[in-house]
Amino acid sequence: MDYGLGGALALVTGADSGIGRETARMLLQEGARVAISDQDADSLEQVRAELAEHGEVVAVAADVTDLSSVKALFEQVRSELGDPMILVHAAGVTGATGDFLEVDDAGWQSTLDINLMGAVRVTREAIPAMRKGGGGRIVLIASEDAVQPYVDELAYCASKAGVLNLAKGLSKAYGCDNVLVNSVSPAFIATPMTDAMMDKRAEEQGTDRDGAIKSFLKEERPGMTLGRRGKAEEVAAAILFLVSKPASFVNGANLRVDSGSVMTMAG
Ligand code: NAD
Numbered sequence: 001m002d003y004g005l006g007g008a009l010a011l012v013t014g015a016d017s018g019i020g021r022e023t024a025r026m027l028l029q030e031g032a033r034v035a036i037s038d039q040d041a042d043s044l045e046q047v048r049a050e051l052a053e054h055g056e057v058v059a060v061a062a063d064v065t066d067l068s069s070v071k072a073l074f075e076q077v078r079s080e081l082g083d084p085m086i087l088v089h090a091a092g093v094t095g096a097t098g099d100f101l102e103v104d105d106a107g108w109q110s111t112l113d114i115n116l117m118g119a120v121r122v123t124r125e126a127i128p129a130m131r132k133g134g135g136g137r138i139v140l141i142a143s144e145d146a147v148q149p150y151v152d153e154l155a156y157c158a159s160k161a162g163v164l165n166l167a168k169g170l171s172k173a174y175g176c177d178n179v180l181v182n183s184v185s186p187a188f189i190a191t192p193m194t195d196a197m198m199d200k201r202a203e204e205q206g207t208d209r210d211g212a213i214k215s216f217l218k219e220e221r222p223g224m225t226l227g228r229r230g231k232a233e234e235v236a237a238a239i240l241f242l243v244s245k246p247a248s249f250v251n252g253a254n255l256r257v258d259s260g261s262v263m264t265m266a267g
Pocket of ligand 1: 090
């Protein structure tokens with residue numbers, strides 16, 4: 001399929017790692033120019049250097065919890081490359097986990113601030129130039145947890161339900177300006193995020209990471225019919241489709257990349 005991305009300018013947050021990084025790589029391979037962003041400038045620079053063999057890529061460090069940092073990110077991208085007409089927002093954290101009664105306000109607030117308010121801050125900065133430029137594409141990374149909550153990560157689930165709702169709401173608000181907003185909802189993808197979850201589980205269960213993955217799939221993710229963790233490139237492929245030229249009539253959709261984990265048909 002020709003994605004029609006040659007020369008397009010994309011901004012990818014959370015691009016230091018996992019899904020964001022893989023999306024940046026695939027966008028570059030399709031001929032897009034890409035600005036990558038994440039928290040740690042040194043580590044991001046290493047990723048930029050690795051990705052540079054695939055095309056034109058600049059790195060701008062920013063913290064999505066800090067409005068002035070997000071504004072500075074867009075200013076720098078604008079001055080170096082121009083206004084991004086594609087935004088893929090992959091920055092996110094597992095956040096506060098555990099029994100609901102044990103998670104305090106600070107845990108809830110920081111999880112919501114990074115996952116939900118981070119998405120609010122970056123989309124609010126991105127949309128005006130897209131409207132002015134005749135349209136754009138935004139993909140927010142939600143999660144299966146947005147519609148299927150797990151009791152030990154309720155702050156994460158609520159934050160991702162907010163992201164899902166935000167994507168749908170933005171699609172209604174700005175579709176008339178040809179700014180198409182969609183979400184992708186992965187489940188249990190092999191990235192540093194789930195590596196950390198599985199290492200914790202392995203320690204608790206006295207097993208290794210593979211043992212933890214096996215028991216997690218059996219006990220916690222029975223709907224994942226493929227019986228394995230997903231790969232970052234399998235999520236990036238869905239994102240690539242949503243920002244591609246052929247997806248020009250897809251707006252307000254949530255594309256599940258979850259091996260069947262979500263049990264319901266709705267949502
Ligand atoms: P990851 O940990 O590999 O990457 C997330 C990136 O977000 C990291 O590089 C991190 O530094 C960055 N980030 C965190 N807080 C930030 C902040 N305040 N400012 C800027 N950047 C920040 O995880 P991933 O698995 O690639 O996750 C990408 C997205 O996909 C996240 O939103 C995550 O919630 C979502 N997701 C992942 C899975 C999965 O199984 N891995 C499943 C569902 C949803």
